[in-house]
Amino acid sequence: MVKAIGTVFSSLSHLIHQFYLFPCRTLEAFWDFSRCYFYALAFWSLFCAKFLHLYAHIHSLPPSKLVAWGITFYFQDVVILLLLRVFAQKSHTRSRLRVALDVLVVVPFSLIVSVMAAANFSVYVFTGAEIHWRQAKSFTGDTAAIRTLLTGLTGFLIGEVLLSMIAVISARPIHTLSGGILHVLAWPFQWLLPRLRPYVKRPLQRLRKRNQQSALPDPEIYERIALEDDYLNDSSDDDESDFLIGAPAGGSSQELGRVTERTLPRALMLAAFCLFVVLRLCRPSDPMYWYLSGSLPMASLFEGGHHESPVNVEGIPSHYGYLNAASSLRPPPAFGWMPSEAAPGFEDWNKSDTYALHYNSEIAPLHISNLDQPVLEPVRRALADGHVKIKHVVLLKLESARADIFPLRKDSFMFERIAESWKDKVIPEDALQRIANLTPTAEYLTGFPTGFDDGNTSQPEKKPYGGLSAKNAYTTSTYTLKSLAGTLCGVTPLVADFNREWEHHIYQPCLPHVFNMLSQQPGITKETDDFAKWPFHSVWMQSVTEGYDNQDKLTPVLGFEDKKTKEIIESPDAKHPVKGEEVNYYGYADTELEDYIRDAIDNAERDHERLFLTHLTGTTHHPWGLPGDEYSQILGSQNGQNEDLNRYLNAVGFVDAWLATILGILQEKGVANETLVVMAGDHGLSLPNDGGITPYDNPHVGNFHVPIVFAHPQLPPVEISAPVMSDQIVPSIIDLLIESSSLSETTTPVARDIRSLYEGQSLIRPLIQEKDGKQDWQFTVMNTGGSWLSVRSAAKPQFRLxxxxxxxxxxxxxxxxxDPNEDRPVSRFSLLDLAETIRKKYDQEVLHWLWDAAYVSNWWVGENWHRYRYVPGK
Structure with missing residues (x-):
């Protein structure tokens, strides 16, 4: 063993010494060995990446266009590979400097494109979406984001190894074939140059006679220099016998050379290439063709780019012409209760800024108000009894919460998906018992029956908790941090990639700002037992990091100064040391906050403050880690997506139990009957539908449909079946505080004025889907924010665009x-192509809805940017 190690060490020392003495000779040896391999690596990386790219968008082009122009989508890749092949040649006449240049071009290029191809493969497998390279820079300086990316390391390594293995096996044939193609492409020049020689030689001779002092070399010398390239001579490829992989020279290389020497094969190959070029030149200039044609190394430079208008609606008819010059921004209304110095969240009322504009719901062209409607009858009766009092408000933002698992119902798609994983779709009794007991707290809070037998539920004797539960609720954004702004501020998030809201103008006061403003009104004091006169105190809690994508900057902008996050609870001076290990790459299990929630309630009761506690859960985030890695078998098969889904459902069960713990704490502290508990998903998860482990660039409806629940034990169970959005939570909370007489005499009129500012309708009143020909349009900013926008109309919620x-x-x-599970959506790169497909499949009513949705969205995106005072590209 020692002898073998010594031999290896001696060999390495010898190689290093040789490189030190003869660096150029070593470089040439390396190049002779690796030029075929690295060229093949680049070849397969580019073509596999393009195949994946086209596969991901195969249904987005009409078949006729795909057949007509499909081959041209490889044009950039072919040109790049032909140029790269020039650098990957072997020529004994080239200088060592030229060899070094070739190495410096081919090797780094091949490694870079292979890394990009493997990364794209990994992301596509795990998320169902390709990498948008223009967004990649947003991850480089973010530690939490890098930890997120590392979860795909296995897929990346598998992709890189596969590319390397294929390159090793096919190195010589690929290198030889490419050389033969270049040889054929050089044939016309070989034929043409000798015939042009006389015409070039005579002018040069005259020029030489005129300027004897600076005589030019004989043009024949130039010709010989040009023809020294091994693709312009009569051999189809160079000598590669020193390459370690493949047959010796004289095999396939010589056979290809003999073929390319014959006139007919040459002519056929050249004609095919010319046809390829002609097709590319004749292809229409369309952004979708440019995108599909983009070669992998060019994607990071030229990918994407905004349309000239936010939404491309050129050439479509519309009945919304009045939107062209419309705006919802006006000088803010004058309120007598507004302090002379603008408070946080109310900066638009700063009297020193005479140009400040604010969203005005009265003139907003798409706004429909329901504040003139009476409170829902079951809620009105409960409020009339005087038993509904709201001292504290707890808002729970549920990570990756699908509506069909809150609770998990027997007639849902999720249950069918679980059944499919078992043999003959029959779930064993013990597994059925686990499924029936997975979300009892959600069933208790919503009052939605799950369809399981009472004997299989852990809380069959409990009546519903009480409150309002929405069955058809969508999130304002499928990106968590943007969703927070929508839920807490009653706005639709900024149409821009990633968390940019914190550095722009969030155009409505968030709930902490509202509660802070109420706390500044006359008569608010801690020196009373009447909680309606107590000031509010807002607290933010999460057991995961706030370092991801500038969340630590967003939370204070939302109005939270008192925070409990991973960074705080794991610090040495934390009041309650963490009890467990981190469960995912963001942080700890949600249960680490149990003592902090108790403290918050105790402090509020002691100090005569009204608690507004917002808690973002994190355990249901990928990879769905649980304390102790304790998982029950819910799915029958644990292969592939089923393993992920089993982990996700276990995490859902864990969070359901955590919600029960929170309700227990409220009961323990004696504040349950005076606490409004609001729950909303930040986004869903399409994992059971298409395997997506994240909503990143995934437009599937499973990522949009979330639970929204207003729970209070003194309210009757009320099911809301109308389509709603999470931006309706803020006005609904304010409305409920007003109607339950939970505010003082001085703060109630203030709350009424603030309630009128928001664009969302109140959930405790009848919802209006359409009024005076105006539909209630609902927008969702898709993860990560700047690429896609989802729109639906409450009047026709079955349609999604x-x-x-x-x-x-x-x-x-x-x-x-x-198609309730969106198994067969219609995708097209062009709105006109999409409209043509819909026209053939549906009636004119659907086509008109499509035009309206596109036109309204075009206006709304520009309006969104104006509200946030955001300029794209800055």
Whole structure:
């Protein structure tokens, strides 16, 4: 063993010494060995990446266009590979400097494109979406984001190894074939140059006679220099006998050379290449063709780009012409209760800024108010009794919460998906018992029956907790941090990639700002037992990091100064040391906050403060880690997506139990009957539908449909079946505080004025889907924010349109009545192509809805930017 190690060490020392003495000779040896391999690596990386790219968008082009122009999508890749092959040649006449230059071009290029191809493969397998390289820079300086990316390391390594193995096996044939093609392409020049020689030689001779002092070399010398390249001579490829992989020279290389020497094969190959070029030149200039044609190394430079207008609606008819010059921004209304110095969240009322504009719901062209409607009758009766009092408000933002698992119902798609994993779709009794007991707290809070037998539930004797539960609720954004702004501020998030809200103008006061403003009104004091006169105190809690994508900057902008996050609870001076290990790459299990929630309630009761506690859960985030890695078997098969789904459902059960713990704490502290508990998903998860482990660039409806619940034990159970959005939570909370007489005499009129500011309708009143020909349009900013926008109308909620905001994603339409799980959405890169497909499949009513949705969205995106005072590209 020692002898073998010594031999290896001696060999390495010898190689290092040789490189030190003869660096150029070593470089040439390395090049002779690796030029075929690295060229093949680049070849397979580019072509596999393009195949994946086209596969991901195969249904986005009409078949006729795909057949006509499909081959031209490889044009950039072919040109790049032909140029790279020039650098990957072997020529004994080249200088060592030229060899070094070739190495410096081919090797780094091949490694870079192979890394990009493997990374794209990994992301596509795990998320169902390709990498948008223009967004990649947002991850480089973010530690939490890098930890997120590392979860795909296994897939990346598998992709890289596969590319390397294929390159090793096929190195010589690929290198030889490419050389033969270049040899054929050089044939016309070989034929043409000798015939042009006389015409070039005579002018040069005259020029030489005129200027004897600076005589030029004989033009024949130039010709010989040019023809020294091994693709312009009579051999189809160079001598590669020193390459370690493949047959010796004289095999396939010589056979290909003999073929390319014959006139007919040469002519056929050249004609095919010319046809390829002609097709590319004749291809229409369309952004979708440019995107599909983009070669992998060019994607990071030229990918995407905004349309000239936010939404490309050129050439479509519309009845919304009045939107062209419309705006919802006006000088803020004058309120007598507003302090002379603008408070946080109310900066638009700063008297020193004479140009400040604020969203005005009265003139907003798409706004429909329901504040003139009476409170829902069951709620009105409960409020009339005087038993509904709201001292504290707890808002729970539930990570990756699908509506069909809150609770998990027997007639849902999720249950069918679980059944499919078992043999003959029959779930064993013990597994059925686990499924029935997975979400009892959600069933208790919503009052939605799950369909399981009472004997299988852990809380069959409990009546519903009480409150309002929405069955058809969508999130304002499928990106968590943007969703927070929508839920807490009653706005639709900024149409821009990633968390940019914190550095722009969030155009409505968030709930902490509202409560802070109420606390500044006359008569608010801690020196009383009447909680309606107590000031509010807002607290933010999460057991995961706030370092991801500038969340630590967003939370204070939302109005939270008192925070309990991973960074705080794991610090040495934390009041309650963490009890367990981190469960995912973001942080700890949600249960680490149990003592902090107790403390918050105790402090509020002691100090005569009204608690507004917001808690973002994190355990249901990928990879769905649980304390102790304790998982029950819910799915029958644990292969592939089923393993992920089993982990996800276990995490859902864990969070359901955590919600029960929170309700228990409220009961323990004696504040349950005076606490409004609001729950809303930040986004769903399409994992059981298409295997997506994240909503990143995934337009599937499973990522949009979330639970929204207003729970209070003194309210009757009320099911809301109308389509709603999470931006309706803020006005609904304020409305409920007003109507339950939970505010003082001085703060109630203030709350009424603030309630009127918001664009969302109140959930405790009848919801209006359409009024005076105006539909209630509902927008969702898709993860990560700047590529796609989803829109639906409450008047016709079965239709969904996903709209591209950049040139490299598609239009997508689905009819949820026909296709509730979106197994067959219609995708096209062009709105006109999408409209033509819909025209053939549906009636004119659907086509008109499509036009209206596109036109309204075009206006709304620009309006969204104006509200946030955001300029794209800055």
């Amino acid at each position: 996903v709209i591209p905001l950049v040139n490299d994603v598609e239009w997508r339409f689905s009819d949820l009545n026909e």
